[in-house]
Amino acid sequence: MNYKAIIEDVYNTVRNEEDAGKLASYIPELAKVDPEKFGVHFSAIDRFEFGIGDYRDKFSIQSITKVLTLCLAYKILGEKIWERLGVEPSGTPFNSLIQLEADKGVPRNPFINAGALVICDILLSHLDNPKADFLEFIRNVSGNPGLNYSPKIADSEKSVGYRNMALCYFIKSFGNIKNDPLEVLDFYFCSCSLEMDCSELSRTFLFLANGGRKLFDPTPILTKSQTKRVNALMQTCGFYDESGEFSFKVGLPGKSGVGGGIIAIHPSQYSIGVWSPKLNEKGNSFKGMKFLEYFTTNTQLSIF
Numbered sequence: 001m002n003y004k005a006i007i008e009d010v011y012n013t014v015r016n017e018e019d020a021g022k023l024a025s026y027i028p029e030l031a032k033v034d035p036e037k038f039g040v041h042f043s044a045i046d047r048f049e050f051g052i053g054d055y056r057d058k059f060s061i062q063s064i065t066k067v068l069t070l071c072l073a074y075k076i077l078g079e080k081i082w083e084r085l086g087v088e089p090s091g092t093p094f095n096s097l098i099q100l101e102a103d104k105g106v107p108r109n110p111f112i113n114a115g116a117l118v119i120c121d122i123l124l125s126h127l128d129n130p131k132a133d134f135l136e137f138i139r140n141v142s143g144n145p146g147l148n149y150s151p152k153i154a155d156s157e158k159s160v161g162y163r164n165m166a167l168c169y170f171i172k173s174f175g176n177i178k179n180d181p182l183e184v185l186d187f188y189f190c191s192c193s194l195e196m197d198c199s200e201l202s203r204t205f206l207f208l209a210n211g212g213r214k215l216f217d218p219t220p221i222l223t224k225s226q227t228k229r230v231n232a233l234m235q236t237c238g239f240y241d242e243s244g245e246f247s248f249k250v251g252l253p254g255k256s257g258v259g260g261g262i263i264a265i266h267p268s269q270y271s272i273g274v275w276s277p278k279l280n281e282k283g284n285s286f287k288g289m290k291f292l293e294y295f296t297t298n299t300q301l302s303i304f
């Protein structure tokens with residue numbers, strides 16, 4: 001398979017198409033990003049790598065971080081984690097409060113904001129220094145000691161994070177947040193502010209294509225069964241209430257964020273990071289979705 005030629009071809013096609021998306025503006029700092037940025041980076045488990053466009057520019061990975069907080073909490077707590085949250089797609093927007101009332105404060109899955117807040121609460125209960133320990137985990141997974149949070153982005157979100165505050169206090173009222181909601185929110189905003197470029201993104205997530213292990217490192221990050229389950233959750237819940245559409249058009253597990261990034265995994269093959277900041281109506285990168293749709297169509301390879 002000539003991945004390089006296919007990526008170049010699809011990148012140039014999508015770059016020249018009209019972008020009907022809009023920048024996320026509810027977090028003030030995200031509204032300042034150059035809307036024309038577009039980068040892609042591919043990492044295969046046979047070590048082949050290729051990047052194109054703005055793949056070396058850092059961006060805010062936002063909700064993509066929810067996969068990483070889940071992995072760390074899953075590693076620590078094992079299957080007990082599912083006593084606190086579900087594994088079903090929500091079918092409602094990522095920051096919805098509606099279902100939580102009916103579900104008595106048990107979020108449908110770890111990738112909606114409510115679920116990610118519960119995961120942050122679990123991490124606060126189990127880590128001595130949650131921010132530093134989570135960063136160390138990410139740096140270890142990626143093999144990149146340069147990864148960091150953006151205090152500017154975290155502060156910007158905190159200044160307007162009313163809905164996440166409402167979610168956190170609402171879940172607390174049902175007893176499913178154990179720590180001080182202000183501490184949970186502070187950790188949540190910080191975790192969402194992680195910055196990566198497309199190459200760092202695809203390299204960080206390669207372990208999910210490699211059965212839960214980094215390349216050439218025998219120590220697993222997750223067991224094979226846990227890796228299967230995280231990929232399954234990305235497949236069913238990774239794209240807000242557009243997860244069915246992503247499955248249908250792309251056919252890979254993945255996760256998006258309101259910073260315009262998308263990571264997609266082909267188990268046993270590769271991970272691919274795409275970034276284009278303008279979002280479609282459901283909150284997913286407009287060009288990122290298009291790129292991945294054409295990419296799996298042209299490679300004729302997906303998990304289905």
Ligand code: GLU
Binds near residue numbers: 061257
């Ligand atoms: N930090 C963002 C929020 O809570 C993440 C949203 C996202 O990327 O889906 O609104």
